[in-house]
Amino acid sequence: MGGVVTVPIISSIEPAVDxxxxxxxxxxxxxxxxxxxxxxxxxxxxxxxxxxxxxTYETFVSWFxxxxxxxxxxxxxxxxxxxANAAGSTERIIHAVITETPVTSAPxxxxxxxxxxxxxxxxxxxxxxxxxxxxxxxxxxxxxVEGQEKRRFNAVTNAAWECDFSEYxxxxxxxxxxxxxxxxxxxxxxxxxxxxxxxxxxVTPSADSVSNYDAEGKRVFQASVNIPCLLxxxxxxxxxEKSSSEDTAISHxxxxxxxxxxxxxxxxxxxxxxxxxxxxxxxxxxxxxGTQKVVLCKTFTKATSRxxxxxxxxxxxxxxxxxxxxELRSEKCQLPDGSWIYLFHLAVRGSITDDEGGEPPIVRxxxxxxxxxxMYLSDFDIVQxxxxxxxxxxxxxxxxxxxxxxxxxFPLKDGEIRNISDNTVAxxxxxxxxxxxxxxxxxxxxxxxxxSRLCGLCLADTTRIERIYESFAYEEHEDVRETSxxxxxxxDVTNYIRWIVWVNKDQTIRxxxxxxxxxxxxxxxxxxxxxxIDSSQDPIAL
Numbered sequence: 001m002g003g004v005v006t007v008p009i010i011s012s013i014e015p016a017v018d019x020x021x022x023x024x025x026x027x028x029x030x031x032x033x034x035x036x037x038x039x040x041x042x043x044x045x046x047x048x049x050x051x052x053x054x055x056t057y058e059t060f061v062s063w064f065x066x067x068x069x070x071x072x073x074x075x076x077x078x079x080x081x082x083x084a085n086a087a088g089s090t091e092r093i094i095h096a097v098i099t100e101t102p103v104t105s106a107p108x109x110x111x112x113x114x115x116x117x118x119x120x121x122x123x124x125x126x127x128x129x130x131x132x133x134x135x136x137x138x139x140x141x142x143x144x145v146e147g148q149e150k151r152r153f154n155a156v157t158n159a160a161w162e163c164d165f166s167e168y169x170x171x172x173x174x175x176x177x178x179x180x181x182x183x184x185x186x187x188x189x190x191x192x193x194x195x196x197x198x199x200x201x202x203v204t205p206s207a208d209s210v211s212n213y214d215a216e217g218k219r220v221f222q223a224s225v226n227i228p229c230l231l232x233x234x235x236x237x238x239x240x241e242k243s244s245s246e247d248t249a250i251s252h253x254x255x256x257x258x259x260x261x262x263x264x265x266x267x268x269x270x271x272x273x274x275x276x277x278x279x280x281x282x283x284x285x286x287x288x289x290g291t292q293k294v295v296l297c298k299t300f301t302k303a304t305s306r307x308x309x310x311x312x313x314x315x316x317x318x319x320x321x322x323x324x325x326x327e328l329r330s331e332k333c334q335l336p337d338g339s340w341i342y343l344f345h346l347a348v349r350g351s352i353t354d355d356e357g358g359e360p361p362i363v364r365x366x367x368x369x370x371x372x373x374x375m376y377l378s379d380f381d382i383v384q385x386x387x388x389x390x391x392x393x394x395x396x397x398x399x400x401x402x403x404x405x406x407x408x409x410f411p412l413k414d415g416e417i418r419n420i421s422d423n424t425v426a427x428x429x430x431x432x433x434x435x436x437x438x439x440x441x442x443x444x445x446x447x448x449x450x451x452s453r454l455c456g457l458c459l460a461d462t463t464r465i466e467r468i469y470e471s472f473a474y475e476e477h478e479d480v481r482e483t484s485x486x487x488x489x490x491x492d493v494t495n496y497i498r499w500i501v502w503v504n505k506d507q508t509i510r511x512x513x514x515x516x517x518x519x520x521x522x523x524x525x526x527x528x529x530x531x532x533i534d535s536s537q538d539p540i541a542l
Contacts (some may be wrong), residue, residue, distance in 0.1 A: 007088035008040035010081065016330030018094045018140040019155050020182040021103050026134040027072055027096060033062040040083040046070055057085065061276060074098050076138070076155045095155035097181075107139045112177065113160065120193040122167060131175060132160035133188060138181040156317055169196050173479075198268040199226045200277040203249070209280040221264050222251035229268040236263055236322065238301075246270075256297045256327045287375040295328040295344075296541040300423050300525050307493055322524040324517050325349040329540050338505035340535050348383055348495040350525070352515045383519040385497055386459075390530065391510035505537045510542075 014033040034042070039057035043050060051070045052063045065072075079094040113132030121129050131143055136155065141159035143151045153159040159177075175190040202208060204222040213219050222409060228246035232239060241252050264279040272331065286294030294506050302322045327347045334340050354379060508533045518524040530542045 002394055003086040005085055006038055008083045008085050009037045009090055010083055010092050011035050011037050013081070013092060013094075015094070015182050017180055017182050017187070017443055018093065019097065019138060019180070021097050021099060021137060022182075023099055024072060026096060026102070028065055028067045031062060032066060033060070034081060034083070036083050037208045038085060039088075040085045043078040043082045043084075045082070046072070048080075060336075061302075068139075072098050073097070074537075092152075095138075095140070095154055103137055104183060107179045107181055107186050109177070109186045109188050110136055111180055112188050112190075114190070117189065118193070120195055120271065122195045123168075123170075123197050125273055127164055127166040129163050129192070130160055131177060132158070133165060133177045133179060134158050135186070135486060137181065137183070139181045140183075142180075144176050144178070148174075151372070163214050165194060168194050169525055170196050177517045187324075195270070196228055197273065197466060198229050198270050198275045200268055200275060201225070202277070202279065204251070204260050205279070208278065209282070211282045213283075213386040217255070219254045219281070220251060221254070222249065223266040223277070224249045225268045227270065232265070232267040234263075234265040238266070238321075256286055256294060257281075258284055258297050258299055259286070275386075293330055293538045295330050295531065295539045296529060297327045298325070298527060300324040300527070303524055322523075322525060323351045324527070325417045326515060326527050327417060328513070328541070329528075332536075334536070340503045340505075340533075341536045342501045342533060342539060343503065344499050344502065344515075344539075346385075346515070347519060348497070349380040372426060382516075383497075383516075384516040384518065384524075386514040387499060387511055389509070389511045391532075407537055413526055501533065503533055506535055508532065508534045 003266065013035075014031070020027075020030070023487050032044075036042075039059050041057060042054040042061045044052040044063065046065065049071075051065055075098060077096040077098060079096055080091055082091045083092070111134045112438075113130060119129075121143075133141060135141065136157070138155045138157055141153040141156055142149055143159075143161045143163075150163065151159075151161040163175075163482075166176040171194060173192045175195065176187055176194050178185060180186075180188040201224050203224050204220050210219070221233065223231075223233075225248055228248055230245075231241075231243040231247055231250040233241040233250050234251050234255070235252075235254075235321075241250055243250060252264075260283060262281040262283065264275050264281055268275050281376045299325070302324075303320070323349075326349070329345045329347075332340055332342045390432055501509075501511065510530055513527070513529045513531055515527045517522045517526075530537050532542055533539045
């Protein structure tokens with residue numbers, strides 16, 4: 001052999017597929033042919049045993065396997081064809097699948113992963129997408145992207161490819177899986193859209209650090225995202241808002257929150273990708289609201305373990321978080337004799353959340369479907385209020401208002417109704433006479449002593465109430481709706497209690513405020529505060 005010798009390459013082969021399907025009989029009847037670009041010797045191995053050889057240098061070789069000397073097995077058999085010369089060697093592999101009965105129909109892809117042809121992913125999560133296919137007979141399965149082969153599986157009926165798309169550009173890509181053998185081929189194409197990563201943009205407020213409230217005594221946080229996502233909004237890791245479906249915006253309006261630094265977190269989730277952003281909210285003063293002043297604002301948190309067994313004996317276990325928020329405001333005005341009237345306004349709000357399940361507050365009725373795994377998110381039962389004079393008792397008098405949202409709040413002394421007579425007037429009228437803005441919802445007040453002061457009279461036999469004490473049902477539902485036989489309603493419902501304290505001129509008095517919010521007889525949350533009033537000054541919580 002003269003001239004430059006190059007490594008031989010098999011330029012064509014027959015059969016022209018990597019996987020052939022035969023019975024034993026048809027295998028030995030099959031003709032194999034190869035064309036080589038330069039003259040070479042040929043060795044053919046079947047299951048690691050030499051089955052055919054050509055020791056002369058040839059550019060074309062054909063053969064049948066010898067039935068007498070060649071052993072094939074039912075299932076996969078590997079044919080290795082090696083061509084060689086002085087410069088080196090090259091080989092090709094054919095997978096021969098031997099079946100007991102003839103299989104002559106073209107292969108069919110019977111299922112795919114994912115099933116949908118149009119799919120999408122967002123970079124930033126696992127950055128991995130699995131593609132898979134199931135075929136009704138053994139084939140060579142090839143996955144390709146934009147016409148470029150990415151992964152090949154030989155003589156299989158199932159194949160799965162995990163694609164790392166971290167370096168793929170945003171846009172739509174064509175992914176094709178092809179299953180082929182000597183009987184034919186089948187293919188399936190996915191239209192794969194790689195989306196932009198979610199980006200959270202602060203809308204209101206636009207700065208990531210804010211202080212206090214707006215002119216209306218509120219603070220609204222609103223964020224948007226560049227692509228539809230599942231959105232959540234948290235206050236100090238407590239879930240407040242959660243979108244029911246993918247959306248591009250989320251918001252929450254806050255009233256009074258405790259003084260201090262708070263974190264408002266927005267979370268956007270899309271196809272396994274999660275992005276977060278934060279506002280820092282520094283609250284150094286309570287919001288103004290007309291003539292009202294905030295005396296205290298507190299939030300309490302307690303973890304509780306809950307087990308629920310329904311009438312189907314299905315047991316549900318959960319660790320829940322119980323929240324109690326209370327806000328006390330006051331207004332004041334001076335009477336003609338120099339004494340002062342203080343109107344107190346207490347808001348009590350309770351909620352139970354399943355933080356592990358990512359569930360915001362939900363109230364549901366006692367009757368729920370047996371398959372409802374959130375049945376344990378029950379409501380509250382009782383609010384207990386105890387307001388008792390503690391210092392300078394003879395220089396102050398308590399009066400209470402009847403509020404339709406909080407039944408049973410009457411002027412009481414040691415649990416007995418006192419000072420109830422015909423000498424009562426409309427609550428709004430009393431407030432207007434005192435120069436205090438009326439609060440919608442309050443209707444009546446026991447006013448004998450108040451009017452005695454307004455008229456400059458001294459009623460020596462007027463009963464001075466030293467304590468307001470009552471338990472009443474927690475009003476839980478508003479905007480209630482029914483879905484699939486289960487009652488839903490927001491659990492962050494505020495109950496309001498109002499009362500009045502009269503204070504002598506130039507006196508300092510104190511009273512104790514105790515509030516308990518009961519789920520049942522054993523489980524409750526409690527606030528206990530002592531309130532001090534210097535006549536003419538705003539009340540303070542000690």
